[in-house]
Amino acid sequence: MLSIRNLHVQVGARKILKGLDLEVSTGQMHAIMGPNGSGKSTLAGVLAGRDGYEVTQGSVLYQGQDLLAMSPEDRARAGVFLAFQYPVEIPGVNNAYLLKAALNAIRKQRGEPELDAFEFLGLVRQKLQLMQMDESLLNRSVNEGFSGGEKKRNEILQMAVLAPTLAVLDETDSGLDIDALRVVADGVNTMRDPARSIVLVTHYQRLLTYVVPDVVHVLLEGRILRSGDAGLALALEERGYDWVRREARVA
């Protein structure tokens, strides 16, 4: 599904990713953990095609295609989804309208007929229920005046509606209270599917109490320094990151 080889990325003169390798197979959920400044959000941004990152070396293949050569909208239409750490407010643009435009752009790409307003509303209502979100959120402007939790849940709602093949969730758990965290976690769990891969980028272990990944990676110093099963997340929670760094040096 996703194959990252020796990825080097810099912002301006600052090197952030320094030879990152990552393989995510179809149907798997991977968690990428690391302290602040380790390059987690850079990785998420590069995968979605955000401006401002310079890839100096390496490759990213998504379903065999060169992901880095694609525009952000083409990536989305090909089934890549990024849940933003800081979802953007767009005043005056109806939340449901944006979502419908996005869904229909993606369906068009897949050769599926566009949904009309009624079909769309039916689909969204079903997903709203899943996310325990109020329908009034649909008629508000995109993320405008949303609480932190509402913004994150809105991201998960978008993911549920757009049904991506590869979902990258950038710190979706940050800034959530425990109830909101559970709702988001439930949302992520219902998205698990043999045909879908999910990459969770997170700072804390706490989301992983509710969502159990197949593989946990530690991102440190611009590279994946260690990978393991869900137990690794617990070890990080108990012992911090320093031991990973030390052991990597020894190795």
Place this chain on the structure above:
Amino acid sequence: MSSKPQDLDALVGQKYRHGFVTDIESDTVPPGLDESVIRLVSQKKGEPQFMLDWRLKAYRHWLTMQEPEWAHLRIADIDYQAISYYSAPRARGDGPKTLADVDPKLLATYEKLGVPLHERARLAGVAVDAVFDSVSVATTFRERLAKAGVLFCSFSEAVREHPEIVERYLGSVVPYTDNFFATLNSAVFTDGSFVYVPPGVRCPMELSTYFRINAANTGQFERTLIVADEGSHVSYLEGCTAPMRDENQLHAAVVELVALTGATIKYSTVQNWYPGDEQGRGGIYNFVTKRGECRGDDSRISWTQVETGSAITWKYPGCVLTGANTVGEFYSVALANHYQQADTGTKMIHIGRGSRSTIVSKGISAGHGSNSYRGLVKILPSADGARNYTQCDSLLMGDRCSANTFPYMEIRNPSAIVEHEATTSKIADDQLFYCRSRGISQEDAVNLIVNGFCKAVFKELPMEFAVEAQNLLSVSLEGAVG
């Protein structure tokens, strides 16, 4: 889900859609201006004496005036002697009486413009008065309106057939001494629209005028007068286009609105005069004076404008709130792309007690465009409990354009409450990326964001025109980002 999706693909590659010239025989007065030209224009139109006298008074006053220089605009000198002050499609015989008498080429022009003169108009329920260069070509739906007692005709016709109403109200809101361009208009105006809605009548349909400048080197000086008698209600829309020409053309119109006790006038404009090319050559100079007076108590005047065209736009539709508990509103979207310049805003003059006004202005600047909001809120000592709310938002696209806000407030009554909010934002790369990462193309994303920005104004437009305004905006903004 109120806004309609736009088919951007269908619009791609379109520049100025209305830039064609109709090859039509016209009766054009040689360029130049003096009293004999004014007499000639007046005579051609068969005007009564009071009209000619008024024109001459205005002309003599105009000779004493200087062009204003206070606007935040770069204007090439205008040679008023190089303009032709009258151009009419040559009439067969005595001018068109019905649609059947109108030159088919003219009708074809209106078809191209999408002006629904024939049956389409009936479907849309819009009565249209079309002004081509200087004269009004046809007014549709006259009969149905007449049944309701509504008078809707060309200004020339009103001067001939309803001189008592014209004489009573003409210049009562915008006097012939008002300002340089309004005074010039008063001297040389050739046609325009006239509406009178009798007491207690709710006008049964939207009224609409389409203005078009076709002939080269002509100015268009139309004059519109709308009188809403006691307790009446009328909604009026004007649309404007012009062919693409390299030289600048002058458009100096005057619009006067009079709302008597309990009356409501809603005046909407979708202005798409030729803006000049991408290097700033050509385009219309749009110097317009628009003012309404809420003369009677409890009356209301609402201006909504979408200004996407013209090389230079210079207009401040205003409301004089004379009556008690009157309401003035101004909703504006002004776009300046390429080398366009817009200096626009409103004036709200509060005289009556309890008068209220709302101003919502959305300026969009792109390319090398310059967009200024200039607004005056004046509260006179008599206006106890007056209120104003002003919101001015500017949206910048790219880094070569500019936006300015010049709010003026003169408050002479301590019980007044005046609020002003202003924001300036850039179309954030973040917003674009967010939309694109959801599969929406860059162009659609720009339109989505701009339409969101303008939503508060678009929702004030009559339905069918709101869609047109959105389309216009997306065409005008093509290639503005990226």
